[in-house]
Amino acid sequence: MSDFIGDIANVGKIGTTGSSKSDAMSLQMEGFLQLMIAQFQNQDPENAASTTDMLNQMVQMSMVQAITNITDAVTLNYSASLVGKEVTIGTYDSDGKLQEIVGTVTGTGTYNGNPVVFVDGKSYSMSSIMAVGRLPDYKTETPTDPVDPPEDTDPADPDQTDPEP
Known part of the structure; x- marks a missing residue:
């Protein structure tokens, strides 16, 4: 309960600096606490607000x-x-064409509350990562037929051979 009282006492100090996502959330909490204080100050004594609902x-x-x-x-x-x-x-x-940049991640961090990675000296949003590793070259690759495993074999015993009928 003392943390709650401390939060109310510091309501003017919550979320006053920075611009990260957590600061934006603190501003929402600050607004809620200010509304709650205003409701307590202006409540009708005959019809008091429910503190349980607010908590x-x-x-x-x-x-x-x-x-x-x-x-x-x-x-x-x-x-x-x-x-x-x-x-x-x-x-x-600039033409609206998708460009694939392949490089090694040299560092990570946040920018305006969003995670970024540094590749070859430039920062990119985490959401712009298409793959870890290289994407296959879809223009030169030819699809291959999957190899069917032999029937009547026990997958737990790789040395098993099919008996002759």
Whole structure:
């Protein structure tokens, strides 16, 4: 409960700097807390507001914020795992044609709250990664027929041979 009182006391300080996604979420929490304070200050003494409902809403907003933070952490962890790996980036040129850029990820980070990767000295959004590795050259590759496995074999025993009928 002391954290709740501390949050109300610091309502003017929440989310006042930066422009990341977590700051945007803090601004929403700040607005909610200001609305809750205004409701308490202006409530009808004969028909008092339900604090239980407000606290439930505040817990729900805190859960959404926590899930957002976890999602951001997982995304940054994944982007960090790409360092040193070859990726294919898709970007559109001035003519609207898709250009594939293949390079090695040299670093990761965030820009305006969005995860980015650095490939060959340039930053690209994580959402522009088309593949980890190279995409096959679809113009020169020819489709091959899949090889059917022999029937009557036990997949658990690779040394098994088909008995003669």
